[in-house]
Amino acid sequence: GLTTKLSHSAGINNDDNEEGFARSLFYQELATEAISVLGGQRNWVSNTANLASLIYNKYKDESSFKTRSVNWVGFYTVDQSAVSSDQNKLVLGPFQGKVACTEIVVGKGVCGKSAEQKASVLVDDVHKFPGHIACDPASKSELVVPLLDPKGEHLLGVLDIDSTVHNGFDEIDRIGLEFVAKILVDSTDWAQP
Amino acid sequence: GLTTKLSHSAGINNDDNEEGFARSLFYQELATEAISVLGGQRNWVSNTANLASLIYNKYKDESSFKTRSVNWVGFYTVDQSAVSSDQNKLVLGPFQGKVACTEIVVGKGVCGKSAEQKASVLVDDVHKFPGHIACDPASKSELVVPLLDPKGEHLLGVLDIDSTVHNGFDEIDRIGLEFVAKILVDSTDWAQP
Numbered sequence: 001g002l003t004t005k006l007s008h009s010a011g012i013n014n015d016d017n018e019e020g021f022a023r024s025l026f027y028q029e030l031a032t033e034a035i036s037v038l039g040g041q042r043n044w045v046s047n048t049a050n051l052a053s054l055i056y057n058k059y060k061d062e063s064s065f066k067t068r069s070v071n072w073v074g075f076y077t078v079d080q081s082a083v084s085s086d087q088n089k090l091v092l093g094p095f096q097g098k099v100a101c102t103e104i105v106v107g108k109g110v111c112g113k114s115a116e117q118k119a120s121v122l123v124d125d126v127h128k129f130p131g132h133i134a135c136d137p138a139s140k141s142e143l144v145v146p147l148l149d150p151k152g153e154h155l156l157g158v159l160d161i162d163s164t165v166h167n168g169f170d171e172i173d174r175i176g177l178e179f180v181a182k183i184l185v186d187s188t189d190w191a192q193p
Numbered sequence: 194g195l196t197t198k199l200s201h202s203a204g205i206n207n208d209d210n211e212e213g214f215a216r217s218l219f220y221q222e223l224a225t226e227a228i229s230v231l232g233g234q235r236n237w238v239s240n241t242a243n244l245a246s247l248i249y250n251k252y253k254d255e256s257s258f259k260t261r262s263v264n265w266v267g268f269y270t271v272d273q274s275a276v277s278s279d280q281n282k283l284v285l286g287p288f289q290g291k292v293a294c295t296e297i298v299v300g301k302g303v304c305g306k307s308a309e310q311k312a313s314v315l316v317d318d319v320h321k322f323p324g325h326i327a328c329d330p331a332s333k334s335e336l337v338v339p340l341l342d343p344k345g346e347h348l349l350g351v352l353d354i355d356s357t358v359h360n361g362f363d364e365i366d367r368i369g370l371e372f373v374a375k376i377l378v379d380s381t382d383w384a385q386p
Contacts, residue, residue: 041295043274045238046285049267053292074242081236092239094287099246102234 027176038187049094056096072097077157109133114144141168215257220369231380242287249289265290270350302326307337334361
């Protein structure tokens with residue numbers, strides 16, 4: 001009836017509640033594990049490599065995430081060699097998944113947009129996103145979270161997550177991954193090559 | 194009979210020949226793909242990240258490799274921050290697989306032994322290797338190939354491959370991965386953070 005429809009469209013039926021609650025717990029666990037994994041090391045390459053692995057494998061293992069088919073988890077960092085030029089670029093960092101594009105101009109595609117705005121970008125259908133860069137044709141939705149220095153001013157890079165299904169991510173994922181990104185930034189020295 | 198046993202122990206029966214031939218072709222293809230993937234980029238983080246992905250996914254896809262169950266492919270690089278100290282260390286670089294140890298003392302474990310000797314180390318059963326560092330308890334055999342500068346003098350890092358079965362790798366793999374490691378070194382600028 002009408003009540004069911006209304007509550008469903010507002011995302012507050014019981015199934016949605018349970019799923020969302022499970023996913024919030026998932027991100028709390030992920031945050032705890034990230035603190036543990038990143039705790040003994042401050043090298044940015046090691047820490048981004050291990051965090052990409054932690055997130056990717058936790059998505060694969062947990063029942064609350066299996067239907068979302070996450071196929072790529074990784075990092076792009078600000079390309080220090082291009083900072084003095086007139087075109088800022090991101091360069092591929094450690095990741096889990098298939099071979100990826102190595103350079104992204106800030107402002108282009110989902111990663112580039114997140115870097116430009118220093119804000120998370122959540123895309124339900126990447127093929128509808130203007131200027132989408134199709135590294136892996138299997139990717140259908142995407143969430144990109146910026147890595148900002150502790151003062152929140154300077155961009156260090158972005159954390160990029162892809163799914164092979166549409167609507168793979170929502171606000172619960174955005175909040176969860178922004179928290180994990182903050183743990184990473186605080187645990188890491190960001191000296192660049 | 195005796196003949197079969199002898200030829201089998203020498204690795205020259207027809208099945209072994211065919212399997213070895215297929216695997217040699219596999220590495221020729223891998224080398225060609227590595228040249229293509231690494232061709233447009235000289236950043237060491239991007240190139241090691243993409244090469245780990247290329248190798249890992251090719252192992253997963255190709256029938257000649259499926260029985261070997263490769264569970265980890267990645268890099269450790271010389272820790273420049275420790276070079277002036279009395280204890281040389283390797284630090285975790287980009288990889289595919291589960292979360293890994295972030296620091297290895299040169300001389301310790303299979304990676305550390307390869308770094309110390311600047312030579313490949315092939316281990317049929319890691320649990321019999323003195324001082325083995327068990328990052329992932331699933332790993333049973335391992336092949337580590339050094340990354341040496343173009344003159345073959347200075348160590349840049351190591352390429353490390355793990356399998357969940359005993360005897361996962363042999364001389365064909367060693368030769369194939371040493372060739373791919375050389376392609377990586379020649380395609381990459383190794384400035385460190």
